[in-house]
Amino acid sequence: MLSFLKNEVAAAAQTLFGQTIDANAIQLNPTPPEFKGDCTIVVFPFTKFSKLGPEPTATAIGNQLMLQVPTLAEFNVVKGFLNLTLTDHFWLNQFQTKFNQEKVNNISPNNKRVMVEYSSPNTNKPLHLGHVRNNLLGHAIAEILQAAGNHVIKANLINDRGIHICKSMIAWQKFGNGETPSTAHLKGDHLVGKYYVLFDQAYKKEIAQLMSEGKSEDEAKAQAPIILEAQNMLRDWEDGNEAVLSLWKTMNEWVYAGFNETYAKMGVSFDKMYYESQTYLLGKDIIKEGLDAGVFFQKPDNSVWIDLTADGLDQKLVQRSDGTSVYITQDIGTAQKKYDDFNIDQSIYVVGNEQDYHFKVLQLICKKLNKPYAEGIYHMSYGMVELPTGKMKSREGTVVDADDLMKEMIESAKTITESAGKDQGFSEQEKSELYNDIGLGALKFFLLKIDPKKKMLFNPEESIDFHGFTGPFVQYTHARIQSILRKATEENSHATINLSETHSLNNEEKELVMALLQLNNKIKEAADNLSPAIIANYAYQVAKSFNTFYAEHSVLKAENTQKEFRLALATYTAKVLKYTLHLIGIHAPNKM
């Protein structure tokens, strides 16, 4: 929005010093609050050809700009910094242009097709806090990429096969007494998860028993009857045993019903579901292709490998000696399938950073196979959520359950809202929606305000805040504005910007206008960095600017054009807040 100044500075340098410079190379920064000015040109690089010290150089350019740029109000020079102040008319004009557009986001679509894969759960246990971060990140990244003009396909790859689901099945057969989600009054994913834990307990007991009979730990682990049963079942599953398949389908259906409930509560959705049971064989054709091409090699026991030592990695197994596929085999196949299905330019995997190595290998393999989609593979590697006690482990019960956490957050929202007496005049239905919006708003903002690449700490002892740099803070600011706008409608006041009447902006108004005008840049920045945190921080900044303005100046008690302008400012702020919250999956209530 201010980048035109770079061209003006380049022109000024041409006029003053006869030097042609690249306008894009000019450093244009926001002026720090302790100095006067809207933006700052760093003139140190100019001293080379100006043959002057930093200050005279800056002054010379400043004087030249005053001649060239009618919207420039004044300038000042501190050392090598040229601080420029634009006229209020300029800012009002910029704001008016935005205000008159129907949508706050006017980024035009590009032709890029991007798939974002996220969630990708196992079907043997319910979702925990780690999955919540994954799902919210994936959903927000998809929204942001779409807002930045991409065509986005949201995908979920469900890991529905393997030894882990067999463990739950065996335990259910042994201990379940035919229990179902409806007889147990338990969500399906929690029921299946319960049997996964029961399996592990029984397994540990058997291991202890065998060890007391003199077996080594490794022997005991390999020979425990219950693990042998599970392995048998996996073989039966792969052989297509009807009874096993039938139970597998039933239990997976329970889990999907549970997941769908959790997804709906979280507010995430998918355009395409992939199931590993349907894709795990796909990679094998590509393995054969790679063997023929000499990209892979076979060991005497028939296992297939790729040698990545020249790339600084290790030798990596891509197919077992018995011909069955491993994790990477399946991913090679799925990568191909995604490309075939949707002709995507980019394939983003939202997966934890513990799998950095895996995705490096995956991309390298696809490159060596000369796959057209190899360059488009991108691992969006996010940091783990850790508890004060360390990493979460499902089997050891040190997890924060997703459903429990959301429920607690909604209950906290209820308590806080009630004690503040802010739910008066709401119907029961509206109350319940409000508590949902606020509780989940707090949770989502808490998880998304942090740079996704960094690991984050969650302390269950300390409740997630509803004050300060939080979701409810931004929601509250939005609701507050809606309240003003309702009153304005009642008194038949209108929001307009009248440029013919010159009136000046005060500091708070100007700061808010400048913040609001940054929206499109922030969306692009967030999309480039795949970082919802940039949006969350921006939403907070806008809300904070508004609240500062709100505390100093009245909207409804202002007069004439100033009142109309402030109403426009409030209207547009509310739009931006609602939209940015939407990008990170948070609903903005009109009253709270």
Added chain:
RNA sequence: GGUCCCGUAGCUCAGUUGGAUAGAGCGACAGCCUUCUAAGCUGUAGGCCUUUGGUUCGAAUCCAAACGGGAUCACCA
């Protein structure tokens, strides 16, 4: 041990890709509700940006090393 990530206020985190006196929130302390919603606003205290060297007009930011923390290196997924 190899590879990769991280280290900023008591705590949780920003820091515009190399610019001015390093910023928020929480917690602590002091103020502000006859005036548009106090889930708010204003102020005070709190810092060897882990350390050392290098690059230059200029470094929390780039490079190197050390120290500290984490991840990963399965015929698991």
